[in-house]
Amino acid sequence: MSETAVPDGNKLVFELKNGKVVIELRPDLAPLAVERLKLLASEGFYDGVKFHRVIEGFMAQGGDPTGTGTSGSSYPDLKAEFTDKVKFERGTLGMARTMAPHSANSQFFIMFQDVPSLNGQYTIAGKVVEGMEYVDQIKRGTGSSGVVKDPDTIVKAYVEA
Numbered sequence: 001m002s003e004t005a006v007p008d009g010n011k012l013v014f015e016l017k018n019g020k021v022v023i024e025l026r027p028d029l030a031p032l033a034v035e036r037l038k039l040l041a042s043e044g045f046y047d048g049v050k051f052h053r054v055i056e057g058f059m060a061q062g063g064d065p066t067g068t069g070t071s072g073s074s075y076p077d078l079k080a081e082f083t084d085k086v087k088f089e090r091g092t093l094g095m096a097r098t099m100a101p102h103s104a105n106s107q108f109f110i111m112f113q114d115v116p117s118l119n120g121q122y123t124i125a126g127k128v129v130e131g132m133e134y135v136d137q138i139k140r141g142t143g144s145s146g147v148v149k150d151p152d153t154i155v156k157a158y159v160e161a
C-alpha cells in the first residue's frame with residue numbers, strides 16, 4: 001500500500017468547474033471502498049480526472065486516470081460491499097466495476113435519479129449532501145454508452161472532517 005496516510009474525515013469533496021460537491025462517505029456500509037476513495041483523493045489521484053461516461057437521467061461516472069473507463073489505480077481491486085440497507089437514489093455515490101462483482105477499484109458514479117435496479121448490485125460508498133446542482137451540470141455523453149466528448153473534470157478532490 002501507499003505511504004500516504006488515509007485522512008480521518010468522512011466528507012469527500014470534488015471541486016468542479018461550477019462549484020463544490022460534498023459527499024458524505026459511509027464507512028458503515030463500505031469500509032474498503034471508503035478507505036480507497038479517501039486514500040486516492042489524499043494522493044491527488046482524482047485531480048484532473050474526467051467524467052468519461054455520463055448518461056442523462058442515470059449517472060455520471062469518473063475515476064479512471066486514462067479517461068477511457070478501462071483503467072483504475074495501481075491498488076488491487078476491492079471486495080464487493082453490497083447492501084440492502086440503502087438504495088441507489090439521486091445523489092448516491094456507487095463504485096463502478098466490471099461484470100465481476102469484486103472488480104471495483106478507483107472508478108465511481110453519482111446518480112442523477114433513483115435507479116432501483118442497481119440496489120444490492122453495486123457498492124454504495126456515500127451520498128452527495130451539498131452541491132448536487134453542480135453534479136447536474138456535468139456535461140452529458142451521447143448514446144447509450146454515455147461517452148463524453150471533451151468531458152468535464154474534477155478540478156481537485158480532497159477529504160475534509
